[in-house]
Amino acid sequence: MKIGYARVSTVGQDLESQENLLMEYGCERIFVEKVTGTSTAQRKALQDLFDKIREGDEVYVTKIDRLARSIIDLNKIVSDLNEMGVSVYFIKDNLEFQAGDEGNSMQRLMFNVLGSFAQFERDLIVERTTEGRERAKAQGKHLGRKGKAEKDVKKAIRLYKERDQNGMSVTDISKLTGVPRSTIYVKVKEYKE
Known part of the structure; x- marks a missing residue:
């Protein structure tokens, strides 16, 4: 075959x-x-x-x-x-x-x-990527995903606190606001502390 x-x-x-x-x-x-x-x-x-x-x-x-x-x-x-x-x-x-x-x-x-x-x-690709990352860090550029706008995070936290009244799950809140579930949990923990 x-x-x-x-x-x-x-x-x-x-x-x-x-x-x-x-x-x-x-x-x-x-x-x-x-x-x-x-x-x-x-x-x-x-x-x-x-x-x-x-x-x-x-x-x-x-x-x-x-x-x-x-x-x-x-x-x-x-x-x-x-x-x-x-x-x-x-x-x-x-x-x-x-x-x-x-x-x-x-x-x-x-x-x-x-x-x-x-x-x-392949080794060249890895080498160039590493050099580019180091150069960007040295210039103070943020690497990785762009963070969500603070207003979206605040809205997600507010909806999380009101979830007993609005009946929304964390997944629903994440879909509505665009804020990842993990971010919602981290921010809720920060606000509690």
């Missing part, structure tokens, strides 16, 4: 182009997920793929960096699949690793070079 695997790192990214390419290659089942490729720990679809594949199956991935961004993880995943009797194909990288075949040395080299670039690219 031909099985596809598609992954993007963030919720805002689109899986459609990967899924379309995998379908063009005849994949009967496609496992998809939106999660970082730096670790395999949170990768439920990848684990599901491992649980469902059988000897003789073929796994198709659009590009090496979609499978993992760590050279160690890449090698382990492909080795584990090959040991299970499953062949792995990277469509855009034009690489294939057949079960029971050591492959040729040039393919193995290209696989490791491309995998190293994927890891390098």
Whole structure:
């Protein structure tokens, strides 16, 4: 059976182009997920793929960096699949690793070079993000979510105190005011103290 695997790192990214390419290659089942490729720990679809594949199956991935961004993880995943009797194909990288075949040395080299670039690219992203965060902090900029307006918080607290009369739950108050439930609880505790 031909099985596809598609992954993007963030919720805002689109899986459609990967899924379309995998379908063009005849994949009967496609496992998809939106999660970082730096670790395999949170990768439920990848684990599901491992649980469902059988000897003789073929796994198709659009590009090496979609499978993992760590050279160690890449090698382990492909080795584990090959040991299970499953062949792995990277469509855009034009690489294939057949079960029971050591492959040729040039393919193995290209696989490791491309995998190293994927890891390098990820490391650069992390480095730049950290530098940007540090620069913003040094300039006194607030990072993270923007806080709710004080008037909204006061309205939420007032509604919370009057909930016996208005019959509203904390969830109702949160939806009405836009103030997160956790903020309501924190502010109510602060006002009590």
